[in-house]
Amino acid sequence: MEVSESVMKGLQTLADPSLFDLKSFILFTEVAFDSLLSPRGESALANQDLKHIDPITLKSCHTAATTFILEGIKHNVDKSTMGSCLEDLRFSTERVDIFYTSFQKNKTALECLLSSIDSCPPHVTDVTWRLEYCLKVGLLLLLFYVNALDISCLFSQQNSHVHKVNQPSYLISLNTEKGGTSSHINFNCTMEQLQDLVGKMKDAAKSLERATQA
Incomplete structure (x- = not known):
């Protein structure tokens, strides 16, 4: 002990x-x-x-x-x-x-x-991501998904309220664990939003480091 x-x-x-x-x-x-x-x-x-x-x-x-x-x-x-x-x-x-x-x-x-007492929030165990890029080709939307391993391509009917044409976005999946139970938090964001998120996480990490050294 x-x-x-x-x-x-x-x-x-x-x-x-x-x-x-x-x-x-x-x-x-x-x-x-x-x-x-x-x-x-x-x-x-x-x-x-x-x-x-x-x-x-x-x-x-x-x-x-x-x-x-x-x-x-x-x-x-x-x-x-x-x-x-x-x-x-x-x-x-x-x-x-x-x-x-x-x-x-x-x-x-x-x-x-x-x-x-269940005040402990889930903790992140892993992160996966892929980059989505949508191109308009005629009446179809061409969706490119890029991750660390490969590039895949899907065709979809044109649907402007679902896909943003000619704008890249990131699809992020956070693997979390709480009390031995695993779950996923999925969201998408633009490059600017992702950069903002990463910046805030770095600030949080620095604050935690300072607190532990105090």
Whole structure:
């Protein structure tokens, strides 16, 4: 079970008896689980018995604890795995037992919560494309489809509201996957629209890169 450095630091702070005595630790653990399952969320931290703890410290520990809890639910960790991880983060045996007892008590409810959340959008696994070019030849429309492998040609009766004559367009197919299920998103666009789309995707990629390096 791997966690980020910020989560490890937050849990190490939570394990420090000079900051969280046993009474505060027990209460904080209850609040952490309650904040995940109740509409109150982080407002549960406003408990009067936790007022003596610095608010910034309290919030960072809360973020670390709830992240750790959800990771434990997602990976279905047992007591040995969780205990080993928490002991490495300076939790005493008593605190490990308290934390894991709350984990087991709330596990079913948290599993139901996670299964009901479907906020992850489909992700793109592949892209295929072809270039369509329509030429008018007499009373027929000659459609050229060009992809990376070959050039194909189809004849169609003249139908101006379907095909744009003498104007190239791209037919794009995005292969997506969500929850193990594959699907396709198909659309067509002009060269200018495709260039605009590619430009925006490059901007998004640069923004994401900057965010991960911050």
